[in-house]
Amino acid sequence: MVAGTAVVRLSGVSKRFVIRKEKSLKERIVNFGRSNLHKEEFWALRDIDLEIESASTVGLIGPNGSGKSTLLSLIGGIIQPTTGVVTRRGRLAALLELGAGFHPDLTGRENVYLNASILGLSKAQTDHHFDAIVDFSGIEPFIDTQVKFYSSGMYVRLAFAVAVHVDPDVLLVDEVLAVGDEPFQRKCMDRIHTFQSEGRTIVLVSHSLDQVAELCDRALVLERGQIQVDGEPRDALRHLRADFEATREEERERERDRDAAEVRTSRARVVRVDVLDTAGQPLKATKPGEDVSIRVRVEATDRLEDWILGVGIDSPLGHVVYGTNTRLLGVPMPPLLGEGVFEVRLPHLWLGEGQYSVHGAIAEGSGVQVHRLIDAATFSVESDGHSIGYLHTQPEVRFG
Amino acid sequence: MSSPEHAISTEGDERSRRLAELSFQPTGQRHGFLRGSAQSLRDVWSYRELLSLLVKRELKARYKDSTLGFLWSLLRPLAQLLIYYVALGKFLGAERAIPDYAIFVFTGLTAWALFSEIVASGTGSIVANAGLVKKIYLPREVFPLSVVGSALFNFIVQIVILVLATFIAGAPPTGTRLLYFPLGALVLLVYGMALAFLLSAMNVYLRDIQYLVEIMLMVLFWTTPIVYSWEQAHKQLGSGFAGHLYDANPLTSAVLAFQRAFWVAGSGTEGPPHLAVTLGWQLLAGVALLWACQRVFARLQANFAQEL
Numbered sequence: 001m002v003a004g005t006a007v008v009r010l011s012g013v014s015k016r017f018v019i020r021k022e023k024s025l026k027e028r029i030v031n032f033g034r035s036n037l038h039k040e041e042f043w044a045l046r047d048i049d050l051e052i053e054s055a056s057t058v059g060l061i062g063p064n065g066s067g068k069s070t071l072l073s074l075i076g077g078i079i080q081p082t083t084g085v086v087t088r089r090g091r092l093a094a095l096l097e098l099g100a101g102f103h104p105d106l107t108g109r110e111n112v113y114l115n116a117s118i119l120g121l122s123k124a125q126t127d128h129h130f131d132a133i134v135d136f137s138g139i140e141p142f143i144d145t146q147v148k149f150y151s152s153g154m155y156v157r158l159a160f161a162v163a164v165h166v167d168p169d170v171l172l173v174d175e176v177l178a179v180g181d182e183p184f185q186r187k188c189m190d191r192i193h194t195f196q197s198e199g200r201t202i203v204l205v206s207h208s209l210d211q212v213a214e215l216c217d218r219a220l221v222l223e224r225g226q227i228q229v230d231g232e233p234r235d236a237l238r239h240l241r242a243d244f245e246a247t248r249e250e251e252r253e254r255e256r257d258r259d260a261a262e263v264r265t266s267r268a269r270v271v272r273v274d275v276l277d278t279a280g281q282p283l284k285a286t287k288p289g290e291d292v293s294i295r296v297r298v299e300a301t302d303r304l305e306d307w308i309l310g311v312g313i314d315s316p317l318g319h320v321v322y323g324t325n326t327r328l329l330g331v332p333m334p335p336l337l338g339e340g341v342f343e344v345r346l347p348h349l350w351l352g353e354g355q356y357s358v359h360g361a362i363a364e365g366s367g368v369q370v371h372r373l374i375d376a377a378t379f380s381v382e383s384d385g386h387s388i389g390y391l392h393t394q395p396e397v398r399f400g
Numbered sequence: 401m402s403s404p405e406h407a408i409s410t411e412g413d414e415r416s417r418r419l420a421e422l423s424f425q426p427t428g429q430r431h432g433f434l435r436g437s438a439q440s441l442r443d444v445w446s447y448r449e450l451l452s453l454l455v456k457r458e459l460k461a462r463y464k465d466s467t468l469g470f471l472w473s474l475l476r477p478l479a480q481l482l483i484y485y486v487a488l489g490k491f492l493g494a495e496r497a498i499p500d501y502a503i504f505v506f507t508g509l510t511a512w513a514l515f516s517e518i519v520a521s522g523t524g525s526i527v528a529n530a531g532l533v534k535k536i537y538l539p540r541e542v543f544p545l546s547v548v549g550s551a552l553f554n555f556i557v558q559i560v561i562l563v564l565a566t567f568i569a570g571a572p573p574t575g576t577r578l579l580y581f582p583l584g585a586l587v588l589l590v591y592g593m594a595l596a597f598l599l600s601a602m603n604v605y606l607r608d609i610q611y612l613v614e615i616m617l618m619v620l621f622w623t624t625p626i627v628y629s630w631e632q633a634h635k636q637l638g639s640g641f642a643g644h645l646y647d648a649n650p651l652t653s654a655v656l657a658f659q660r661a662f663w664v665a666g667s668g669t670e671g672p673p674h675l676a677v678t679l680g681w682q683l684l685a686g687v688a689l690l691w692a693c694q695r696v697f698a699r700l701q702a703n704f705a706q707e708l
Binding site: 005007009017054055073074075076077078079080085086087088089090092094096097100101103105106110113114117118119122123146169197198199200 | 411412413414415416417419420422423424425426427449450453454460461465531532533535536537538702703705706
């Protein structure tokens, strides 16, 4: 391919928003001269230099309010930068909101023409694609019904169908890929892959980090209006997940302080959980297939006769990736009074790349939980980047 | 996590090569004064299909669920005509001073409806389309312009009724007097559009504008010889400064032009001298105003998306 054909170029771009607290004429006049007191400024973006190359798929990620959507709007020309210049070439289509411009009183058919025209298709082109659009949306029986009678699913299906039939060189997508039911979502993803293979440039904002990992060949992490990481999605995601982890850690601290009083009253509790390597040293990062131990320190103020100890590994989103307990393992626990330390060894932990957290729990013999310490420790798994998901293995491709 | 290996097809190569030949364009609209105007015109022209679709949307959506539908756009001016004819023509006796009062009033109302609809709906047009303005880049001029389109449609319908009415009244307009009609209509259009551009942009920043416009239109309605005649107004104002000020209002000239064209019974009545020349100058001034308002619009539109 012809490498290095830039299609979007931002140099020294900053965007300042002014939030005025007054909107009416009276307030403006009354506060005239003191108007600086009545407005707040904040910089949504600061000194962004960026070049996006043709045929690349770029993911913009970051916490809420980090300037992702603002950056996308700037590229789309919807808002103008306060300083700096945004230039681009080629035909651009922006999917910042599905069905923008749909009129509820018009029929599906009329809205297809209107929306297509808004996205830059001529009438002749829309005529040409019309059957394909309706077919893609899968709502043919309702195409001559007013869209206000559509279910929300039908609405976005039709809107997305129109959007993917425009012929852009650069496509801007803001959080709109996850629409409709699962088969339709798969159809949308297939369409995006087709777009990629046709050499179109896609810039997308997403909170689904897995989606970014799957689709993008470049990812930008934005934080407080600045680009923190620009590179491989793997590195960007790792950075962002670590950041999210830090934020959650703070919240957890606060929560623990709050719960402290309550927890002490229960008869037993999990004091702390550590993740250890084979040498018994605390572990922060590991590789797939390594041995890992989870050490749980528990404390019982009343004597526990029949009890269960549980440990587990969770994803950052809170999914249980792995979990086990002494009941499932068939290990009877000795009666416990005072402090006790237990270790659960997990040999050959074939976890996929990512950030994980560990929890420890105590339950009575009947299965009723006494105490659970979630997010008790964290560790990350770093791998070669050959796969995605929670599981790691060593795949081979064979021919014939 | 892996980045997918896209097999970039030859189609992708071609796209890349084609893009490499294009030059970079700044996003959004440019601020240059003269070049900016040309750019705006080109932008709007390239979106003319969308413009016609927006006009259709407005017209279709307006009476979509009503049984009488399109008929309502006829009934409104007819009711207005009836009210003014009965209340002012009969009860207040305006009919005695103004021959064929029904035709006279309807002529003025038709002209007025075009202007007031463009200004009133135009003012709210950007705010009403906030969803689009915030999410997709379009030359924002299309929104006030689409209002002009639907106003023109209603206007044409009213003109047809008016012409039919003149036939019923037994005095159909003929000959050169009809030349006043396009001239008057142009003046209304140009001033209406200029105000629609200016006010729609200002309304984004200051929502009070739309209420101010209602009052302004009411005042303008009564300072224009629509329900009373020019003669009656001038009798009170005299031919001094007040009289000249009254004549300087382009709406007055436009309404008078309509009356010259369609109100055959009023042929003998007095009017301002050199109406055609006045209209010509006002049209020129209006075009300059339109251009200035469009430039203001272009300047203000840069921040529309964040102000809405």
